[in-house]
Amino acid sequence: MRSPLTLESDIIAGLATPPGSSGVAVIRLSGPGLPELLLPLLRHPHGKPLSPAWFQPRLLHRLDLFDPVADTLLDQALVVYFPAPHSFTGEPQMEIQCHGAPVVVARLLALLTAVGIRMARPGEFSRRAYQHGKLDLTQAEALMALIHASTLRAAREAARQLQGSLATAVGAVREGLLDLLVQVEADLDFADEEIDPATDTLLQHRLTAILTRLATLTQGAALGQHWQDGLDWVIAGQPNVGKSSLYNRLVGRDKAIVTAIPGTTRDLNEHRLEWQGIPVLLVDTAGLRSTEELVEQEGIRRAQERIAQADGVLLLYDAQAGLAVSEQQLAQKLGSERVILVANKGDLCPASGPLALPNDLAGYCSVVISCLTGEGLDRLAEVMHTHFLSQPGAEEGSILLLARQREAILRTEVAVQEAEMLVNRGAPKEILAMVLRSALEAVGELAGETCHAQLLDRIFAQFCIGK
Numbered sequence: 001m002r003s004p005l006t007l008e009s010d011i012i013a014g015l016a017t018p019p020g021s022s023g024v025a026v027i028r029l030s031g032p033g034l035p036e037l038l039l040p041l042l043r044h045p046h047g048k049p050l051s052p053a054w055f056q057p058r059l060l061h062r063l064d065l066f067d068p069v070a071d072t073l074l075d076q077a078l079v080v081y082f083p084a085p086h087s088f089t090g091e092p093q094m095e096i097q098c099h100g101a102p103v104v105v106a107r108l109l110a111l112l113t114a115v116g117i118r119m120a121r122p123g124e125f126s127r128r129a130y131q132h133g134k135l136d137l138t139q140a141e142a143l144m145a146l147i148h149a150s151t152l153r154a155a156r157e158a159a160r161q162l163q164g165s166l167a168t169a170v171g172a173v174r175e176g177l178l179d180l181l182v183q184v185e186a187d188l189d190f191a192d193e194e195i196d197p198a199t200d201t202l203l204q205h206r207l208t209a210i211l212t213r214l215a216t217l218t219q220g221a222a223l224g225q226h227w228q229d230g231l232d233w234v235i236a237g238q239p240n241v242g243k244s245s246l247y248n249r250l251v252g253r254d255k256a257i258v259t260a261i262p263g264t265t266r267d268l269n270e271h272r273l274e275w276q277g278i279p280v281l282l283v284d285t286a287g288l289r290s291t292e293e294l295v296e297q298e299g300i301r302r303a304q305e306r307i308a309q310a311d312g313v314l315l316l317y318d319a320q321a322g323l324a325v326s327e328q329q330l331a332q333k334l335g336s337e338r339v340i341l342v343a344n345k346g347d348l349c350p351a352s353g354p355l356a357l358p359n360d361l362a363g364y365c366s367v368v369i370s371c372l373t374g375e376g377l378d379r380l381a382e383v384m385h386t387h388f389l390s391q392p393g394a395e396e397g398s399i400l401l402l403a404r405q406r407e408a409i410l411r412t413e414v415a416v417q418e419a420e421m422l423v424n425r426g427a428p429k430e431i432l433a434m435v436l437r438s439a440l441e442a443v444g445e446l447a448g449e450t451c452h453a454q455l456l457d458r459i460f461a462q463f464c465i466g467k
Contacts (some may be wrong), residue, residue, distance in 0.1 A: 011037060012128075013112045014120035015105065016466030022100030027108065028466055029117065030125055034092040035081055040068055041111055042079065055081040065098060065108060074111075075104050089125055090132025123463025127456065130448065137448025137459070138166040138405070144463050145228070145401045153277030154227040157399050165397030169217060170447050173412065176210045177443065180419075181436045188429050200423055203432075207420045214413045220399040221406040226311075228401050230279030231388065236307050237316035238324060239287030242344040244269070245371035246316060247284035276385050283310070288326065312338055312388040319343035319368055322355035331361055340387055341366040342380065347373050404459065408446040415439035
């Protein structure tokens with residue numbers, strides 16, 4: 001069950017649209033006492049009397065906003081009323097759609113304060129929805145992720161999770177852990193009686209099933225981070241292998257200078273783009289070689305620094321010359337998961353094709369291209385997507401978009417792996433029960449079942465004021 005939390009009884013208000021001049025501004029209100037408390041500020045355009053019973057639920061009403069202090073009309077507005085519990089927050093809720101003149105909005109907010117309505121804190125509407133059971137924490141965070149989505153792909157994933165897809169996946173893990181804990185505690189309660197010798201085998205099977213579910217979530221954790229935070233891809237290689245030409249091809253315009261003079265690129269060229277729905281920072285770097293020229297030395301140092309930090313490296317080399325020893329060493333240092341070997345100038349190779357890769361690099365992804373003719377670039381794009389963007393096993397609808405979610409699911413997985421190890425070793429059931437409780441607490445924190453007020457404060461403080 002969700003931890004009990006204090007529900008505030010005051011009415012809150014917040015601007016749900018961005019500040020500044022606009023055609024329409026939306027002010028949201030929520031709390032017991034609506035619409036009564038708002039009546040002094042509303043007038044019917046034809047002089048009809050207003051009462052709480054007059055407002056038809058979920059129907060826009062054309063009303064005048066009245067300034068009782070100045071005793072004059074402030075604005076014309078559309079007002080809608082949502083009775084409890086059929087509202088976003090689960091409380092009586094209203095929305096005022098007025099004209100978006102900053103002075104009008106500021107005056108209306110001041111009048112709301114004057115009649116006893118408090119300005120909402122960041123995320124307070126969503127927090128009240130969570131506290132009233134209208135959303136679980138995964139749905140509330142999906143709402144925040146949707147608002148702050150940097151790509152369409154992340155927005156679509158957040159919209160799926162807002163429908164409860166992540167909650168369903170997390171709930172299955174939680175139910176499996178609860179069943180396990182019940183079984184283990186039953187074994188402890190009846191320790192003096194004969195225990196079925198197949199119990200440990202059954203525990204192992206159930207733990208394996210839970211770990212399989214967790215693997216799907218953890219596989220989606222890295223993908224979710226990429227969808228929200230983006231990726232750094234670096235093009236690296238020796239001078240004159242075509243790094244800047246490839247950079248221009250991928251960017252789609254001549255952004256980097258291309259010459260036949262070695263060492264033309266001295267600094268980092270960067271360009272942000274969206275690749276298959278994921279934000280990417282593409283970086284062109286100085287050619288890697290030994291040089292006495294001080295400016296080029298600094299460019300190479302910066303290139304090496306970015307290569308070390310990159311999510312993915314396109315290691316470009318001359319298809320005719322093959323990989324140099326230094327490039328082979330760099331590829332081995334970075335590892336096959338972070339590197340695609342790209343043989344450029346394939347159009348100049350003989351019919352037999354480019355030189356074969358060394359045995360040590362036989363398992364690396366490799367593509368032959370020609371930046372001059374464009375040959376192989378479509379294939380490179382396919383390989384980049386498969387190698388850097390796809391995540392086998394990750395299921396849409398349960399991709400972890402937020403760092404807090406990823407940390408919680410990893411703690412759950414570590415605890416379940418420890419439980420599996422304890423069962424395999426025949427450890428005392430008391431220790432196993434303790435570890436299973438830790439796993440339950442971690443997964444419960446993800447769904448908001450075991451969250452403390454301080455953690456909720458930090459989560460909802462990241463939301464905008466009107467949400």
